[in-house]
Amino acid sequence: MLLIFLLTTIVNGDTSGTFNINGFTGTSGTISVNVLTGASIFYWQFTAQNGNITSDTRPLVIWTGGGPGCSSSLSYLMGGIAPVQINATGNLNNNPATWNTKVHLLAIDFPYDAGYSYSSQNSDLKNTTLDAINYLYLFLQDLSTDYPSWFKRDVYWFGEDYSGHFIPAIASLILQNNQNSKNNFIPLKGIAIDGPWLDGFYQTQYYDTSAYNLGIINSIQKNNLLQNEYSVLSMIQAGNYTDAFNLWRYTYGQFEFMTGNLSVYNVRTTSSLNITGISNYMNDANVKKTITNVPAGTKWVACDQDVYDAFGNDFMQGFVTTMMPGLLGQIKVMFIHGVDDLYTNTLGISQWIEALNWKYTSNFLQSRRNIWSVQGNIAGYVQTYSNLTYVQVSGASHSVGIEQPYAFRDSAFRFIFNQGWN
Numbered sequence: 435m436l437l438i439f440l441l442t443t444i445v446n447g448d449t450s451g452t453f454n455i456n457g458f459t460g461t462s463g464t465i466s467v468n469v470l471t472g473a474s475i476f477y478w479q480f481t482a483q484n485g486n487i488t489s490d491t492r493p494l495v496i497w498t499g500g501g502p503g504c505s506s507s508l509s510y511l512m513g514g515i516a517p518v519q520i521n522a523t524g525n526l527n528n529n530p531a532t533w534n535t536k537v538h539l540l541a542i543d544f545p546y547d548a549g550y551s552y553s554s555q556n557s558d559l560k561n562t563t564l565d566a567i568n569y570l571y572l573f574l575q576d577l578s579t580d581y582p583s584w585f586k587r588d589v590y591w592f593g594e595d596y597s598g599h600f601i602p603a604i605a606s607l608i609l610q611n612n613q614n615s616k617n618n619f620i621p622l623k624g625i626a627i628d629g630p631w632l633d634g635f636y637q638t639q640y641y642d643t644s645a646y647n648l649g650i651i652n653s654i655q656k657n658n659l660l661q662n663e664y665s666v667l668s669m670i671q672a673g674n675y676t677d678a679f680n681l682w683r684y685t686y687g688q689f690e691f692m693t694g695n696l697s698v699y700n701v702r703t704t705s706s707l708n709i710t711g712i713s714n715y716m717n718d719a720n721v722k723k724t725i726t727n728v729p730a731g732t733k734w735v736a737c738d739q740d741v742y743d744a745f746g747n748d749f750m751q752g753f754v755t756t757m758m759p760g761l762l763g764q765i766k767v768m769f770i771h772g773v774d775d776l777y778t779n780t781l782g783i784s785q786w787i788e789a790l791n792w793k794y795t796s797n798f799l800q801s802r803r804n805i806w807s808v809q810g811n812i813a814g815y816v817q818t819y820s821n822l823t824y825v826q827v828s829g830a831s832h833s834v835g836i837e838q839p840y841a842f843r844d845s846a847f848r849f850i851f852n853q854g855w856n
Contacts, residue, residue, distance in 0.1 A: 448474075450580070451727035456528055458483075458517040460539075463727040464550065465576050467569050473558040475573040476543040476550035476728060478507065479584070480517055482534050487581075493588045493623075493850055495533060497541045500595020500629070502748075503741030505549025505734065506541040509594055511712055514839025515539065524711035531839035533846060540584070544570055544600065547738045550716075550728045561744040564753065567604045571611065578618040588623045590850055594833060595778070596745075598630030602754045602761055609764055624766035626849055628842070629778045629832040634675075634750030636789065637782035638666045638682045641689055641698075644779040648701060655692045659685060670750050679746040686777065698777045700831030707836070709736050759792040768823040768849045772830030772837070773814070780826065787824065794820045804855045806845075813841040816855040823849060 450463030460481050464474040482492050497515060499506040510516045516539060517532040533539060543549030545566045546558055553559050560566040578585045593601050605625050611617045631637065642659035645651045651659070662685040669678035686698045695704045715721055716734035723730065761767060771783055788799060798819040806816045806825070814827040825845050827834045835842040848855060 449727050449729060451724075453725045453727070455518050455526065455725060458534070461581070462725065464729070464732075465573055465580070467573050467576065468554075468558055471554040471558055473546055473553045473555075473569075474551060475546075475570070476726070477577060478510065478541045478726065479581075480534050480539040482536065482538045483517070485534075485538060487538050488583045491587050492536065492538055493590055494538045494540060494584055495846070495850070496589065496591045497539065498544050498591070498593040498597045498600060499548065500593070500597055500631070501548065501737055501742050502545060502596040502600070502745045503548050503738035504595070505543050505716075505736055506593075507543065507549055507716060507734070508709065508712065508736050509833055509835065510539075510541040512707070512709075513594075513833050513835030514842055515835060516541070520712040520715050522708045522711045524714040526715065529839075531835075531843050533843055536847060537590075537850065538584070538587075542570075542573070545741060547735065547741050549736075550726065550732050550734050552732065559744065562748045563599045563603045563745075567600065567607055570600075570604055571607050574608070574620060575618050578620065582618070585618065585620055587621070588850075589621050590623055591625045592627070592846065594628040594630075596631050598627045598632045598778075599748065599754060601625045601627055602632075602757050605761055605765065606757050609761075622765060624768070624849065625761070626768035626770065626846065628770040628834050629772065629775055630769050630783065631749070631778055632783070632786055633752040633755045634678060634682065635667070635670050635752050635755075636786040637778060638670075638678070638685075638750070639663050640779055640781035640785070641686060641776060644776055644781055645689055645693070645701070650693050650696060650701060651689070659688060662688070666750075675747045675750040678750045682750070689776070697831075699833075700772075700774050701776050702774050702831070707833075712736070755786065755790065758790055762792050762794075762821045766821045766823070766849065768825065768845070770825045770827060770834055770842070770845055772827050772832060772834045774830060775832040777832050783824070787822075792822075794822070798822050806855050808841045808844045813838065813844065818855065 460479045462478040464476050466474045481487050485492050511520045514531040515533050517534045519529040543551040546553035608620050608622050642656045646656040666678045666682050722728050801819040804816045806813050817824045830838040
């Protein structure tokens with residue numbers, strides 16, 4: 435017992451503090467979710483402009499990144515969400531497209547070993563969505579105990595990419611556990627995912643058609659991709675999820691080879707995102723001490739390849755498809771997609787929606803597809819019915835906020851504040 439007490443004393447190292455960046459204020463730090471090992475989750479909260487998170491009722495938007503294994507700060511600071519942004523040289527500038535003009539913001543690095551969050555032992559690591567969200571929920575309970583006013587308001591959870599697995603799963607757990615009065619109540623009103631990875635059964639099957647219709651591969655190349663897609667589907671149906679994951683990765687790698695390294699995330703370019711500046715900023719000793727409030731020895735990792743690989747078996751599974759009808763019966767759901775994104779392409783998302791066993795699926799499919807404008811320009815197209823909204827953004831890739839930050843913010847505010855779509 436003495437050993438356990440001493441170990442707990444040593445590793446239970448929550449850190450927190452306030453910050454001021456160019457006049458934008460908030461709270462950041464880490465919470466030890468496992469006090470025996472010290473495994474911790476990082477959070478970064480920005481208060482809404484002219485707001486007071488301790489006393490007002492403005493909504494709280496939670497943001498998680500993708501990967502899995504990528505820091506939420508990556509898209510938080512580069513995708514038009516936070517009130518500041520980091521350029522390629524590591525300089526910090528104000529972001530005119532920030533969301534905190536109307537809402538409070540909270541970014542969370544999840545799972546362990548993404549961004550500033552860290553595990554301490556192998557036993558901390560949970561390499562399936564349904565296991566990992568349990569410690570994410572424990573983190574939320576600890577956070578809401580430390581800052582109860584943050585959760586005395588409507589909460590919306592946004593994210594990108596593999597958050598298409600994480601967010602529906604944590605939303606289901608929150609809604610379920612809200613029924614127990616012993617838990618801190620989290621008033622979740624809606625979820626939204628940009629470039630969502632939802633279900634490998636549907637989303638692995640349309641790289642050939644999508645690329646061919648864009649005119650960037652020929653019929654022979656299309657057939658080569660198609661044969662791999664058939665094999666991936668057979669593996670998924672047989673429950674060989676890891677084999678399916680590995681062949682799927684090879685398949686979209688084939689596409690990049692065929693096209694001269696066009697990015698599967700943005701078929702309009704061969705360039706990749708330059709993260710040198712943000713990496714230098716997040717690992718700066720003074721930033722860690724005065725802004726992010728993390729232990730001095732903590733290393734910020736943009737994306738952890740080991741985490742990504744470890745979730746290989748989880749990638750292809752379809753539990754989100756099963757969860758979604760129940761979620762749509764309780765909260766609002768929005769999917770946002772950049773039309774230049776092949777990774778989570780239009781056909782895959784559309785086929786997934788058509789297959790939903792939701793009582794209003796046919797109504798959604800027959801609903802009007804609206805032309806959506808932002809600042810006088812066509813931003814994209816929107817279809818919505820009941821609690822489901824699907825937004826396609828023109829001139830945008832896998833991370834919509836990078837190319838179209840104003841459109842991304844506009845979609846978020848329309849969703850949160852029920853403003854309609856032109």
